[in-house]
Amino acid sequence: MSNIRYYISIFARRMPWFLIVAGLISGFAVAVAITLPPAYVSSTRLLVESSQIPGQLAAPTVQMSGEERLQLFETQLLTRANLLEIARDLDVLPDQRNLSPDEIVAGMRSRTRIRNQAGRNRATLMTISFESEDPRKAAAVLNEYLTRVLNLDTEYRTGRATQTQQFFEQEVQRLGEQLDQQSGEILRFKTEHADALPDAQDFRRNRQTALQERLVQTERDISTLEDQKQRLEQVFQATGQVRSGEAEVNRSPDEIALDKARAQLREALLIYSETNPRVKMLQSRVDQLAQVVADAGAETAGSVVEDTPPVNPTRTLYDLQVAELDSKLASLTDQKDRTEKELVKLEDAIARTAANAIALEALQRDYKNIQEQYNQASARLATASTGERIELLSRGQRVTVVEQPSVPTEPTKPNRLKLGAAGVGAGVLAGAALIALLEMLNTSARRPIDLVNGLGITPLATVPYLRTRREKFRRRASLIAVILVIGAAIPASIYAVHTYYQPLDLIADRIMNKLGVRG
Numbered sequence: 001m002s003n004i005r006y007y008i009s010i011f012a013r014r015m016p017w018f019l020i021v022a023g024l025i026s027g028f029a030v031a032v033a034i035t036l037p038p039a040y041v042s043s044t045r046l047l048v049e050s051s052q053i054p055g056q057l058a059a060p061t062v063q064m065s066g067e068e069r070l071q072l073f074e075t076q077l078l079t080r081a082n083l084l085e086i087a088r089d090l091d092v093l094p095d096q097r098n099l100s101p102d103e104i105v106a107g108m109r110s111r112t113r114i115r116n117q118a119g120r121n122r123a124t125l126m127t128i129s130f131e132s133e134d135p136r137k138a139a140a141v142l143n144e145y146l147t148r149v150l151n152l153d154t155e156y157r158t159g160r161a162t163q164t165q166q167f168f169e170q171e172v173q174r175l176g177e178q179l180d181q182q183s184g185e186i187l188r189f190k191t192e193h194a195d196a197l198p199d200a201q202d203f204r205r206n207r208q209t210a211l212q213e214r215l216v217q218t219e220r221d222i223s224t225l226e227d228q229k230q231r232l233e234q235v236f237q238a239t240g241q242v243r244s245g246e247a248e249v250n251r252s253p254d255e256i257a258l259d260k261a262r263a264q265l266r267e268a269l270l271i272y273s274e275t276n277p278r279v280k281m282l283q284s285r286v287d288q289l290a291q292v293v294a295d296a297g298a299e300t301a302g303s304v305v306e307d308t309p310p311v312n313p314t315r316t317l318y319d320l321q322v323a324e325l326d327s328k329l330a331s332l333t334d335q336k337d338r339t340e341k342e343l344v345k346l347e348d349a350i351a352r353t354a355a356n357a358i359a360l361e362a363l364q365r366d367y368k369n370i371q372e373q374y375n376q377a378s379a380r381l382a383t384a385s386t387g388e389r390i391e392l393l394s395r396g397q398r399v400t401v402v403e404q405p406s407v408p409t410e411p412t413k414p415n416r417l418k419l420g421a422a423g424v425g426a427g428v429l430a431g432a433a434l435i436a437l438l439e440m441l442n443t444s445a446r447r448p449i450d451l452v453n454g455l456g457i458t459p460l461a462t463v464p465y466l467r468t469r470r471e472k473f474r475r476r477a478s479l480i481a482v483i484l485v486i487g488a489a490i491p492a493s494i495y496a497v498h499t500y501y502q503p504l505d506l507i508a509d510r511i512m513n514k515l516g517v518r519g
Helices: 002-013 015-037 066-077 080-090 101-111 137-190 196-238 242-251 253-269 278-300 314-392 414-440 448-455 467-503 505-515
Strands: 040-047 112-119 122-132 398-401
Touching: 002 015, 002 414, 015 414, 015 467, 040 066, 040 137, 066 112, 066 122, 066 137, 066 398, 080 137, 101 112, 101 122, 122 137, 137 314, 137 398, 196 314, 253 414, 314 448
Parallel strands: none
Antiparallel strands: 040 122, 040 398, 112 122
């Protein structure tokens, strides 16, 4: 009980300091609560709608969760440039001309509230609210916010869809040019190596086999003609004659045909009579051929010059046969040379075909890879075109307005009673804390227990200090004077600050902007 009385006496002695601190803080809080202008809050709600066209039928180009999209819009909306532009266009903040850009941005952000709601099997919602002393400005700022969010959504959707389509259009064009270039490379390679392409390898091998057989046959024919020429020379040198079988070579086709017709006529007369139509036909043919041979002989005889010396028919026949054999040998030799040259070319082409096949396969493999990429890009371009169409028609996921912003009719802030009570409580706590701090710093002995604790001695008795009536009156008068001075000084100081320095509502508004709290 004595301790309580002791603490009460200490509190009474420190009462002026308590009143000064508590009075200043409480007075300022009450003045702020009274002078703060009313705050009006306007709000709007946005909803992220799902795509109107099922993804199985047409996949949308923009694939982003609604919550992520709203967070993106919130970040872009609260950028410094946007907030400064809106504040300057609408003159949102009080005494805005005297505020720095940083203070304007801080004030706009502190007055703006954005809350997103999302979850599994739940709609994705965004609630935007803005606080202002003027209800019309609050609604105007919110309308501006709403317009910018919807524009951001439209630009984001259509921009992403258009950029995606343009990207795949460029890819299709680029891959198409690569296909054309690769086709040109393949065509150039095939043109340069047309004689050694792998597609005609079987033909070249068959041709090589055929030419080798022809070469063998040509060499055999050359050998036969050389042997025939050698025998002809031996017979002519030994006998001076030419074999009759070899003379057949120099006979004309008409003579040979005449002999065959006469043989056929003789065979027919053995079977038929001379009046038979077949016999008559063969006889007519024999007569015609005989006339042709006679005419040819007359022309040959007429062309011979009368003064030409006589010619040995056997020698002439021999020379003709030798010349014919030489002509055949020359033809066969030329054919052999051409065959050998062609075989050399074929062997070279066959040898180069393997390397050409590898190079051509690499070119065709690159062409096939580019073709696959081109086909994929074309398919994705078609999908991107469909997605762009969906976004342009606003048939995909989009942000819609659920609740339009309106001009509030009743202020929502400040709660003056709450602010005043909080200020008074803070002043009382601050005054009590100051008294406790002063007592903790005072180490003088004021009670018998202080002597015991400080000096380690136990006093026999203690005599309290007894004040006279005059001293008591003087003490009470000074206490009352201090209370009256504090009671008058606090309102006067608050009034002076409000009048000559800056209105209290602006000071409070700045403090709340810096602290990031409102109302």
